[in-house]
Amino acid sequence: MRFDIITIFPEMFTGIFSGGVVKRALDREVVRIAVHDLRDFTTDKHRQVDDRPFGGLEGMVLKPEPIFRAVEAVREDAGGKVYLLSPQGRTLDAGLARELASERQVILICGRYEGVDERVVEHLVDGEISIGDYVLSGGELAAAVVVDAAARFIPGVVGKEGSVRNDSFAGGILDCPQYTRPREFRGLKVPSVLFSGDHKRIERWRHKKALEKTARQRPDLVGPGALSPEDRELLEESKNERTKE
Ligand code: 4FV
16 A cells, blocks of 8 residues: 655655654555655746735645646556545544555645645545644644554554554454553552453453543444444443442
């Protein structure tokens, strides 16, 4: 799978993918990431990529020509999907990340200034992606988030596939609490069930804790109909336990 990132600040990406699972995936060529300088797709001596907005608004807007040329140059074939990072986009979540990971090529356009000429949105991209309802100074950080989140769904990127399966949101709920040594820290003990060796009991405890945390911190994820009857029961059970405490 290949990501192509189009930006006026290619240097911002030197460090981002130089560690962790994405770096390992790059080394093993499970995924390829190419970063392209938008200015390389200008034709004037000033390598102009932006201009003043028509209609007298403040700020500057990225011009359409360099963006169209860049996408047409890097798109391997018609199968390459093109996305603009923008606050107007579909909010990134595990579902969208998994979808992107199934593409052969994903081209990400990083906006800057007030944004890009609307003809890019209307006539070039397959869609817009937002990483959240706030305004960034550029799309670069958002592009890095999209690449990192999607890459984890590419087989072979995350060593133990199991950990992707157990990731938050993979089962529609948040992840279970994790503990490591020391068994006691400043009097704070690791729950003894984790030393019981009873894997079924441990798995049930973990799932219950994940449900509890989700109900507490993301009630939107455990709304009516969102949980299986078993999970609903497990959640009720934990509620009763806590009321007894
Ligand atoms: C953004 C977001 C975002 C808008 C104007 C870049 C900025 C500037 N991208 N999710 N939120 N982009 O704020 O993806 O061009």
